[in-house]
Amino acid sequence: MLIGSGLAGGLLAAYLGRHGYDVDLYERRADPREGNIVGGRSINLALSTRGIYALEQLGIADEVLRHAIPMRGRMIHDKSGNLHFSPYDRDPNKFINSIGRAALNTTVIEAAQRYPNVRVHFNHRCIDVDLDSATANLVLSGVEAAVSAANSDHQIIRAGGDAVIGVDGAFSVVRQSMQKKIKGFEYDESYLAHGYKELTIPPGSDGSWQMEKEALHIWPRKSFMMIALPNPDGSFTCTLFWEFEGPRSFATTKTDDEIRRFFEEEFPDAVPLMPSLLDDFKTNPTGSLVTIRCAPWFHKEKVALVGDAAHAVVPFYGQGMNAAFEDCVVLDECLAEFPQDRQRAFAEYFVRRKENADALANLALQNFIEMRDKTASRVFRAKKKLDHLLEGLLPGIYLPLYAMVTFTRMPYAGAARRAQLQDRIVYGSLLLAIVLIILLLVAFAGKGHYLFR
Ligand code: FAD
Secondary structure (H helix, E strand, C coil): CEECCCHHHHHHHHHHHHHCCCEEEECCCCCHHHCCCCCCCCCEEEECHHHHHHHHCCCCHHHHHCCCEEECEEEEECCCCCEEEEECCCCCCCCEEEEEHHHHHHHHHHHHHCCCCEEEECCEEEEEEECCCCEEEEEECCCHHHHHHHCCCCCCEEEECCCEEECCCCCCHHHHHHHHHCCCCEEEEEEEEEEEEEEEECCCCCCCCCCCCCCEEEEECCCCEEEEEECCCCCEEEEEEEECCCCCCCCCCCCHHHHHHHHHHHCCCCHHHCCCHHHHHHHCCCEEEEEEEEECCEECCCEEECCHHHHCCCHHHCCHHHHHHHHHHHHHHHHHHCCCCHHHHHHHHHHHHHHHHHHHHHHHHHHHHHHHCHHHCHHHHHHHHHHHHHHHHCCCCCCCHHHHHHHCCCCHHHHHHHHHHHHHHHHHHHHHHHHHHHHHHHHHHHHHHHHCC
16 A cells, blocks of 8 residues: 555556556545646656656656656856856756656556556545554545544544555655654654745747746855746746745745845846746745655565655755655565565665665755855856866766766765765865976976076
């Protein structure tokens, strides 16, 4: 039984369905095909190699990528409206893909439903899990209040199975049940001081994109930033990442004048493209950004956690969903390796993924500083050029960190370690070369001085 049919839930149900398992997937929301937007999260996402690989294994990558827009690099907008383009890779065929969350969610659910042994139950909210019996208590969404008012459990649906897999996102109820009931369960959550708000740049009057279509746009402003990803309908979805509190923050920017003044000061080139800015800013929710680390991700052969339920990360590497999809691949592999021993399969899955999820959490936090601050600097752009130069000069030996994370399936922890080592060697060698050149110049100047004496 799976709880949560978000991005990873739908995909995992398809993997398990293909495996021949009987799967009941319970989702608190209504069917997304009935026009319900997957609210509260980003409208579009960056899909890259790891996620694409997971979709390919089920034969649905082409279907998803048909609606994707390639983003070939970062388009940096400075305060004067000047633009600088920095490609993601030296190979122009390596890019990330902007895809709609709702369409992707529908595709993975439909992929799961192609297997007759997968049943999806929308409008079922899990409220608690009994870990040892792998039983979930569910209520029909919208009637929870009535249930508690009646103080009766006759409307609670008990669903049992061989195992419960929590794919119910960052605020997972399955994980909460583990926190309550497993002695020594490790749990850590940390929130950024920044929240995020989505805004819109609609298509131009001819239906086309009003900025470069094939780029991820960034307005880096040191302590905060705005980004924009293209949508197939000609619009862009912008996300402002900004402090919740402080002299200039979400808390102090409420009136039309305050909102307009802030945007005109910080994003003057974007304002004319955002006719619904004031409405969007006042109406759209301000989301929070959380990193969740926990252990273990399983209980005996009965319960496991997958995706954000196990390891929510901040979105600045564009990897949360990609990592959640990679979880599905690894769990599927472990179940195939240990068909008779599910506890061993869950334990292996946890061991193979935990270190990598922790590494990704750190990389994602570091990348916030890179995106909001460093992308604005010439040094950053020079470093990216040097990265691409070294990659060309040392093929297979030097790989930039961004490329390892985004364009390979190398484990995140290995990529982080390799990048540290590469940096030490490259910058150590550069330093050594500079010192040698200085010493040579000094020696040469001394000799010249001697000769001309
Ligand atoms: P979710 O997608 O959150 O799905 C969980 C599902 O469980 C939902 O359908 C929910 O309704 C359901 N559920 C929850 N509780 C219950 C319950 N009690 N009972 C039943 N059902 C329940 N990742 C990327 O790879 N690339 C990006 O560009 C990117 N951009 C992002 C931008 C933002 C602003 C944010 C916040 C995140 C971004 N992410 C990105 C991360 C990505 O959204 C998540 O990592 C991904 O959604 C995780 O998938 P999931 O299935 O584990 O969780």
